[in-house]
Amino acid sequence: MDKFVEKTLSTEQIYSGKIVHLQVDKVMLPDGKIATRELIKHPGAVAVIAINDDNKLILVEQYRKPCERTLVEIPAGKLEQGEDPKQAAVRELEEETGYVAKELKYITSFYSSPGFADELLHIYFTDKLVKSDDPREADEDEFVEVLELSLQEAKQYAAIQKICDAKTNYAVLYLEMQEMMQR
Known part of the structure; x- marks a missing residue:
């Protein structure tokens, strides 16, 4: 015990x-x-570290009311009741960015803020993307703009706190570690 x-x-x-x-x-x-x-x-959530053919990280910019500001984040969203996290990751990526993942690899799961919340966030990775001809519609109350940044640009966004949420900082660190391992 x-x-x-x-x-x-x-x-x-x-x-x-x-x-x-x-x-x-x-x-x-x-x-x-x-x-x-x-x-x-909280029902849990998913997020996707998505890299396009130009080796750019796919991000979304959106206003976050709890923070009272616009943030740049990796595509993410909450799980629906009983939904498989991998399927949710596919759905959220397409809804928010218009990209469909041909492959999706599970990376990790972590609690976003365990001092007061039980939200478990599942992180996936893909570098096998195709732009959808007929993407799923975003949620009616969600307004996002898609950005494509190099790892160096994403690190600069983190340094000036345009990227300042845990999941996206994790994504930048993950990509930096992958790059270091390839050297």
Whole structure:
């Protein structure tokens, strides 16, 4: 048994939305004391590190209301109920960029913000892309612009915080490591 486990004593559902659910748990700590935990429950998400034939990283620029600013990110989106992450990655890539992945390789999964949320983000890679003649439509409330950047340009975007989210910084680091391994 994990010596750090916090035993849930009670759960109060605060909010149930379209994407997230907020709950407050009362827990017993390993030392027997009682504490409160505010938790966001999330269905999980996918993201794709996509490289085109010109060796450019496919990104999307969009406004992110929680940050009150525009960010440049790798294509990503949330999982639908019971959806296979790989299929979701294919769907999100096409919806956001108009590209279809002929191959998709699983890279890793990580928790985006485990201090308060259970969102598990699955990362995929492809360098086998084809532009769709009839791409899936983006979500009606989603407005994005597709960018294509070299690794060096993406690193510069990260340095000036145009790229500043975890999944996209991970993508830049992943590509940099792949480049180093090929030397």
